[in-house]
Amino acid sequence: xxxxxxxxxxxxxxxxxxxxxxxxxxxxxxxxxxxxxxxxxxxxxxxxxxxxxxxxxxxxxxxxxxxxxxxxxxxxxxxxxxxxxxxxxxxxxxxxxxxxxxxxxxxxxxxxxxxxxxxxxxxxxxxxxxxxxxxx
Numbered sequence: 001x002x003x004x005x006x007x008x009x010x011x012x013x014x015x016x017x018x019x020x021x022x023x024x025x026x027x028x029x030x031x032x033x034x035x036x037x038x039x040x041x042x043x044x045x046x047x048x049x050x051x052x053x054x055x056x057x058x059x060x061x062x063x064x065x066x067x068x069x070x071x072x073x074x075x076x077x078x079x080x081x082x083x084x085x086x087x088x089x090x091x092x093x094x095x096x097x098x099x100x101x102x103x104x105x106x107x108x109x110x111x112x113x114x115x116x117x118x119x120x121x122x123x124x125x126x127x128x129x130x131x132x133x134x135x136x
Contacts, residue, residue, distance in 0.1 A: 003081055010074040015131060017067035018095070022124050024060040027053040061106065068099040087134035094127040 035049050075092050078084050101120040109116060 003077060007074065007077050007081070007083070010070045010077065011135075014067050014070040014074060014095075015135075017063045017070065018127070018131070020056070020063035021060050021067060022128065023056050025121060025124070027056045061102070064099060064102055068095060071095050085134065087130065091127060091130040091134045094123055094130055098123045098127060 031049065031053055035046055038046055071092050075084075075088065078088060098120055101116050101123070105112075105114070105116050105120065
């Protein structure tokens with residue numbers, strides 16, 4: 001496989017996995033603000049949404065883990081091919097910090113209301129912007 005093709009493939013796998021991981025926040029937000037307030041007549045829709053939500057929540061950690069491994073591989077290939085960019089370094093750095101905060105929250109400080117979670121979420125939104133800038 002050509003380096004350029006592999007490079008692009010890993011970049012897009014990273015974006016897709018990060019998209020799955022960050023959707024964890026959105027499905028919970030939508031559930032809290034809208035779905036949980038629907039009446040009993042909307043129960044089939046609520047049940048379907050909650051099934052989708054459980055799937056997203058279940059795969060949040062694995063999607064984030066795959067994203068970190070693919071972004072690091074993407075970075076190594078870019079570095080070795082002399083195609084390194086500042087925007088890529090910034091985006092990859094944010095992703096590493098977000099991942100480390102996730103590991104911290106999952107295994108060390110399991111307090112779901114801690115400052116680590118606020119920083120983890122905020123940086124995820126900053127990473128979204130960094131990825132868009134990097135791709136453009």
